[in-house]
Amino acid sequence: MLRVTFLLTGIGWGVVWLLTHTAVAQTANEGLSPALAGIKQAKVVKIGYRESSPPFSFLDQTGRPIGYSLELCKAVVEDIAVEVDDPALRIDYVKVTADDRIQAVVDGKVDLECGSTTANLERRKRVAFSPMIFVAGTKLMVPKTTTGTAPADFKGKTVVVTKGTTNEQAMHAVDAKFGLGLNFVVSPDHEASYQILAGGKADAFATDDVLLSGLIARHKSQDRFRVVGDYLSYDPYGIMFRKGDPQLAAVVERAFRRLGSNRDLIPLYNKWFVARLPTGERMGISISPQLEESFKALDDSAGGTN
Known part of the structure; x- marks a missing residue:
């Protein structure tokens, strides 16, 4: 009889702990969208990277993911940390390919895809994009x-x-x-x-x-x-993230406006496209007037002046 009582008491405490833990988690995630709530709970932002898309996303001599797009994504992670009130968020790097990157975002395998992805109308049916980060063709x-x-x-x-x-x-x-x-x-x-x-x-x-x-x-x-040759297509690049999440979209937009208002975007561009790369190469590609105007618009939208 005492043993049965003990077991029931143990089960009871387990139920109490579960209900309490669930209530605390729900309170902590209150007001957060599904994507941001998942990030807060896991304490991780999953970043999709490409292995061979220099200077956007590639591997250095030690096999570490580096690049222009990844630096932009790190800035977005800073704003996500503020939004979910967790300055200790860490980043997990997840390798993606040109073929599986969109599905990785759709399936939630990555929170941000930070490579060299064209933001076109067809893709916008499945995923969302940051403001333009580059123009190619x-x-x-x-x-x-x-x-x-x-x-x-x-x-x-x-x-x-x-x-x-x-x-x-x-x-x-x-x-x-x-x-x-x-x-x-x-x-x-x-x-x-x-x-x-x-x-x-x-x-x-x-x-x-x-x-x-x-x-x-x-x-x-x-x-x-x-x-x-001449350009055979028009390809504006953006950072991919989950579609249908206005709160996450607002965080991404806010991060880019912050970079624009702090005048960080052009120096960041020059670091990866004009200066020598960490791996020793030099691209030597000056910023295009179209991209520079896009960056300026982000500065203006944040209340910056020239």
């Missing part, structure tokens, strides 16, 4: 001995593209429009695409011009390859 990387630069010059040639990119779609559209009869090779990531071209298994590699320049710089292959 599809061009071709070719061996320096190649004389052609226009799409028509590559009729019947083999072009490598990275799976799940807007560049893959752009090249199929160009192929259909001009009847080029291109042969496509599809690879899982930009580094693999580069290696296919470098190995002589393709005549050109099509992706965003800045990523092509980054790969050439990283491989120190300026004497082997060059980026050619």
